[in-house]
Amino acid sequence: MLTSSAAGVFVICPTPFHDDGRLDLGSTDRMVEAFLAAGATGLTILGIMGEAPKLAADEAQSFAKQVISAVAGRVPVIVGVSAAGFAAMSALSRKVMDAGAAGVMIAPPAHLRTDDQIVSYYADAAEAVGRDTPFVIQDYPLVTNVVMTPHVIGRIIEQNSSCVMLKHEDWPGLDKITALRRASDSGQLRRVSILCGNGGLFLPFEMERGADGAMTGYAYPEMLVGVVNLMRQGKRREAHDLFDRHLPLVRYETQPGVGLSVRKYVLQRRGIIASAALRKPAPKLTPETIADIEWLMERIERPHEGA
Template sequence: MARLDEKVRGVFVISVTPFQDDGSLDLDSLDRVTDFYLEAGADGLTVLGMMGEAPKLTGAESRQVIQRVIARAQGKPVVVGVSSPGLAALAEVSHEAMAQGAAGVMIAPPMSLRTDAQILNYYRQACGFLGRDVPVVLQDFPLATTVQISDELLGRLIDDLPQIVMLKHEDWPGLSKISKLRDAEKRGRRRISVLCGNGGVFLPEEVARGADGAMTGFGFPEMLVQVTDLAGRGEMDRAQDLFDAYLPLVRYEQQPGVGLAVRKYVLAKRGAIASAAQRQPGAQLDALARAEVERLLRRQERRLAELG
């Protein structure tokens, strides 16, 4: 399986981790949802991300997920989330994942980091523990981590650590960060791939600013693929029209605390997973929320029909 590099483009879907109603890991549904993402046109997959409930898995379960998805991915690249404040644990999971055939690993900064010097030192040490041959995705998600990576610090991380080949961009507001990064590359800074998160809520604008695609999840991953393709070809009106048909559900998924419950509900409804269950602690949709999602799905279907 090819490893990540700075030229990667497209959509890497953040995979949910399916559980049965009793909270046990559902490996059959993991196979099914992997197939579902690839059939939707995903260029790659990411497992054990924040929306993959990674902290709720045991070490043995994490290894099962990694092995199962890589084996099922039909040669498509798989990125493994390995974020951890402990570098020994981070390196152990990373090396196991790479030995299984992962394309690279994703690292978010620990919440304890506050200064530029602390952030830079953490990534220097992490890359040192991994070794030069392990490609790294830097996850910049301050809404979740509370860690702010400035434009200047991002540039220094890129300059100092050639292992960082991709930015998972989730700063918000953060469109200007993409523009500044691409402008710096025009002035001589090395290029890195930029895939964006946040449930795709800014996807058309991000691609127009120079992002290479998306690394996020949604109950309709085919939308992420189609919008990225259209926007990347400069067909912004078509991209926006398609995106707008899905936007109410995208927005509904952005609710803190229940977004994953919405996504899993939709995926279960579409047959991609057997159960919408999260491993506890985890939110569940009540009857009123489910009715709201159903109304949004009906409206979405009508909008798509109108677009032809």
């Protein structure tokens, strides 16, 4: 089961498809092995970058079971179960937890406006997935349009013992991490794991503010693992140097709309998935954009001078 001590890098997995849009379970197994070989301490599936809203309920369950089976207990698997209604959330949660998931991730719906509405929603969601099911708060206001202050997050944590992790994706949000860590360090708030998203765009600084690692996707997850490990070892300069080498592609992947297409293209080029296809409707990369990506990949993979 997922606990509040979780740390490291939980790689957000895309959902592999064949060119015709069918689930590609063969690539799913290969992707799992590649991410574990890169040093992932956990995997997260069916998130926003996993195209979860484009999957039918039976497809979501099939994909989750395939990943959990391929992982075979080596690392925890978190499954995104965000849904428009609690019935669908409850059904998927029950299925994936029975299959061996370590916990679930829940994002707030866009209609929530007040602090009390947000806190009440998570209380109801915790009941829907089961009070014994560990859950992750997904705080991604740039997408959900729901703003959660540190005080609101603290209320959710204190009122729900099954809340064990915050996926932090606010932007700017470094001071939010600082506020939450100060509260837990002083005993005012139960400490939970904080893993950060946003494609890793601020990862070294997030680690310096007290984050426990990353829960995000990037086409070279070994960079995320390397940065987290170097920061834990107190090797700040080396961590930033590694991060800076990848930053141009991280930034390119972070573009709204086209980012997942970029990531899947690189994963295909690296032999991790067979097709870069997204479920329709989806953007298509232009030849000019592909040329940009190839240039960025060549710069990352070029041996350093003197190496």
